[in-house]
Amino acid sequence: MLLQTTKELLQDSKNLLAFSAGGDSTALLFLLLENEIKFDIAIVDYGIREQSKDEIAYARELAAKYGFSCYEKAAQEITKNFEAEARSLRYGFFEELIEEYRYENLLTAHHLGDRLEWFLMQLCKGAGCVELSGMKTVEKRENYNLVRPLLHLDKQELLGYLNSKEIDYFEDETNSDESYQRNYFRHNFSEPLLQKYKSGIEKSFAYIDQDVDSLIEETEVKVVNQLAHFESKDRRTNLVYIDKYLKSCGELITANEKQELLKHESVVIGRKYIVTQDTKNVFIAPYVQATGLEKKLKEKFRVLEVPVKLRGYLASDVEALEFVSLLLE
Template identity: 75%
Template sequence: MLQETTKTLLQNSKNLLAFSAGGDSTALLFLLLENKIPFDIAIVNYGLREQSKEEVAYAKQLAEEYNFVCHVKNAPKIEKNFEAEARSLRYSFFEELIDHNGYENLLTAHHLGDRFEWFLMQFCKGAGCVELSGMKNVEERKNYTLVRPLLDLEKQELLEYLNDRKIKYFEDESNSDERYTRNYFRHNFSQPLLEKYLGGIKKSFSYIDQDVASLIKDVKLDSINQLAYFQTNDKRTNLVYIDRYLKGQGHLITANDKKELLENESVVIGRKYIVVQDERYVFIAPYLEAKDMDKQLKEKFRLLKVPVKLRGYLAADAEALELVSLLLQ
C-alpha cells in the first residue's frame, strides 16, 4: 500500500511517527512494520476523554511488543481555540523530540479524505490552485522532512487493512462533533463524494499537482543566520515559497496575510516576521523594531533603499546586513 518512493525515502532514515491510536495512524504504524521501516512514535494525551488513557496504554503496549520507543506528552488544559492550540502544542512536542533525538522525518497519517476536506474548505473560502492542492506527500521543514505516506489512500482502504488483519484501533468520538468545521465538511460533503467518486477525485489531485508544478517556478531559497532570501519577480511564486518557509518555521500564514503579500512589497506577518519583496529579491526575517541607529547606518539603509521594517533585523545582524548590501547594490 505504501508507494515505492516513500519506502525508499524512509527505510534508511530515522523516523518519528505522530501516533494517536486511531485507525489512520494505527494503519500507518503496521504498514511501517510490514515494510521493515524503522521508527519511534509520539502520542499526545489532551486529557479530554477517558478513552485517551487507554490509547496511551495501547501505544506503550505496541512499543514494547514491537521494540520501538514511545514518547508521551500529557498536555495542559486548553481553554479556547482548541484545534489551533492543540495543533501548535502537538507540533512543538514533535519538533522538540526531533531536535533532541535526531529524527530526520516526521510521519503523519493524513490520508486522501483529509486532503479532500482541506480542498473543499479552501474552495469555499476562496483559493487558487496552489492552496487547493493542499497537502503534499513530502514537505521540507526547518530541520526535518514532513512525510505523509497515506495521502493517496482513502480512509475506508485503511480500515479494511486493519479489519482484515484484526488489528485493534480506537475511534475518537469527537470526530462526529460537527461543531468542528473539518467534521462538518467530512460528514456532509467529502465523505459522501469520496464514496461515490473516489477514482475521479484521485485523478483530479494528480492533475492538480502536475498543473501546480508547471505554474510555480523552481526557486533556490538561501539563508544567513535568521534571514532567508530568494530571487524571483513573480508574486504568485513568491507567495508559495514564503508560505513554505514560514510553515517550516512553525508559523501558518492566514488568508489575510496572503492577500497583503500579493498587494504589498513589505508585510509584517503575525507580528513575528517581516517579508520584503523588491523587484529582484524576497527577504524573510524576524521582525524587530529599528531603534537607536546611528546616522551612518541610517544613511546606508537610505542609499540601499532597504524597506523600513527590515532595518531593525539588519541592524542587529551584521552578517545579514553585509549580504543584503551586496545583493541590493
C-alpha cells in the same frame, strides 16, 4: 499498501511517527512494522477527553511490545482557537524531538479523505491552484521531511486493513462533532464523494500536482542565518515561496495574512516573521523591532532603502546585513 517510493525513502532513514491511537495512525504504525521500517512514535494528550489516558496507555503498550521509543507530551489547557493552537503545540513538540534526536522524517497519517476535505474547504474560502493542491506525499521542511505515506488511500481502506488484521484502535468521539469545520466537510461532502468517485478524485489530484509544478517557476531561496531571500516574481508566485519557506520554519500563514501579502510590501506574519517584497527582492526574517540604532547604521539603512521593518533583525546579524548590503548597493 505503502507505495514503493515511500518505502525506499523511509527504509534507511530515522523516522518519527505522529501517533494518536486513532484508526489512521494505528494503521500506519502497523504498515511500517509490516514493511520492516524502523520508527519511534510521539503522542500528545490535550487533556480534554477521558479516553486520552487509554490512548496514551495503548501507545506505551505498542512501544514495549514492538521495541520502539514512545515520547509523550501533556498539553496545558487550550482555552481558545483549539484546532490552531493544538496544531502549533503538536508540531512544536515533534520538531523539538526531531532536533534533539536527529530524526530525518516526520510521518503523519493524513489520507485521501483529509486531502479532499482540505481541497473543499479551500475551494469554499477562495483559493488558487497551489492552495487547492494542498497536501503532498513529501514536503521538505527546514531540517526534516514531512511524509504522508497514506495520502493515496482512503479511510475505508485503512479501516478494512485494521479489521482484517484484528488490530485495536480508538475512535475519537469529537470526530462526529460538526461544529468543527473539518468534520462538517467530511461527513457531508468528502466521504460521500469518495464513496462514489474515488478513482476520479485520485486522478484529479495527480493532474493538479502536475499543473502546479508546471505553473510555478522554480526559484532559488538563499538563506543566511535566519534571513531568507529570493528574486521577486509576481505577487502570487512570491506567495508560493513565502508560504513554502515559512512552513519549513513551522509557521503557517493565515488566509488574512495571505491577502495582506498580495496587497502590501511589508507584512508581519504570526508576530514572528517579517516579509518584505518589492519588484526585485523578497526578504523573510524574524521580526525584531528596531530600537536604539546607531546613527551610522540608520544612515546606511536609509541610503540602501532597507525596508523599515527588516532593519531590527539586520541590526542584530552582521552576516545577514552584509548579504543585504551587497544586494542593494
